[in-house]
């Protein structure tokens with residue numbers, strides 16, 4: 627079988643690489659970052675739901691992941707209505723979902739892959755194919771030939787390059803001409819280790835998750851997820867006034883500015899933790915580790931052609947779970 631060229635060493639690309647490693651198939655991962663760390667390092671919890679657990683178990687990773695995570699015992703939602711009244715939604719008991727920090731998950735996945743098959747500093751800028759070969763070219767002048775998997779995230783270069791070529795050839799489904807869009811943005815972060823006597827929620831072996839949904843003048847949703855090592859992961863979702871088209875290429879430069887604006891706008895708001903404002907959570911989070919993210923959505927019809935295929939956020943990017951606050 628031909629070599630598999632995985633473009634992108636994020637969660638999806640790494641999991642595919644582990645599968646190929648276990649099946650003794652030839653592959654290489656090309657990652658644009660120059661150090662092995664998840665783009666959401668610092669900020670970000672990941673909930674490992676029951677859908678993905680059988681695959682992780684088969685790979686022998688499930689127990690390892692559970693060691694550095696907490697089972698989500700329940701999710702309690704507080705809704706703050708327009709007039710300031712408060713209502714407690716029923717508590718949900720979660721099946722077998724557990725939560726962990728993205729850096730921990732990422733590091734465990736990276737450890738499963740031999741270093742010589744995980745190439746850093748390899749930013750793919752273009753993919754091309756004809757009847758016989760598919761090839762991808764990197765910004766450093768190198769190129770790789772084989773079966774190409776675009777695991778390069780929401781702003782996939784592989785998708786962009788493939789779609790341009792299919793469009794020029796009249797082969798792209800018309801539904802894929804539409805750009806990704808977003809109408810929400812999120813700010814995510816993870817506090818430094820907190821004092822358990824002050825924040826009793828983090829003492830528990832379970833993750834008793836708290837959510838606050840505010841439909842007031844400045845609507846928002848905040849999740850607080852107790853983590854291992856006495857940390858609290860939090861995520862603030864803000865609906866935007868309109869729906870925006872995403873640019874073709876991810877714009878990192880606007881991230882810090884967006885984060886600062888969201889911090890300033892929401893500092894004085896209540897968090898789901900009693901007596902704790904969002905500003906307190908921001909201040910308990912190590913400087914420079916918060917991330918602001920547009921909540922892009924795009925469901926693409928074309929996910930493969932010839933020897934090129936897309937996976938993960940590169941092919942199917944939806945944010946249904948975070949729609950706590952809807953625009954009026």
Ligand SMILES: Cc1cc2nc3c(=O)[nH]c(=O)nc-3n(C[C@H](O)[C@H](O)[C@H](O)COP(=O)(O)OP(=O)(O)OC[C@H]3O[C@@H](n4cnc5c(N)ncnc54)[C@H](O)[C@@H]3O)c2cc1C
Pocket residue numbers: 633634635636637638639640656657658659665670671672673674748749750751777778779780781782783784812814861919937938939940
């Ligand atoms: C705030 C937030 C919370 C979330 N919570 C959950 C959750 O609880 N559970 C869950 O299942 N999912 C969750 N998700 C979604 C999940 O994070 C994504 O679905 C997942 O990370 C997608 O993996 P991926 O490998 O497709 O892309 P990514 O993880 O984005 O990885 C893409 C990789 O490709 C690299 N790359 C990009 N362009 C190039 C290029 N041109 N050349 C080479 N490399 C490139 C990037 O550097 C990156 O390493 C959440 C997402 C967000 C933003």
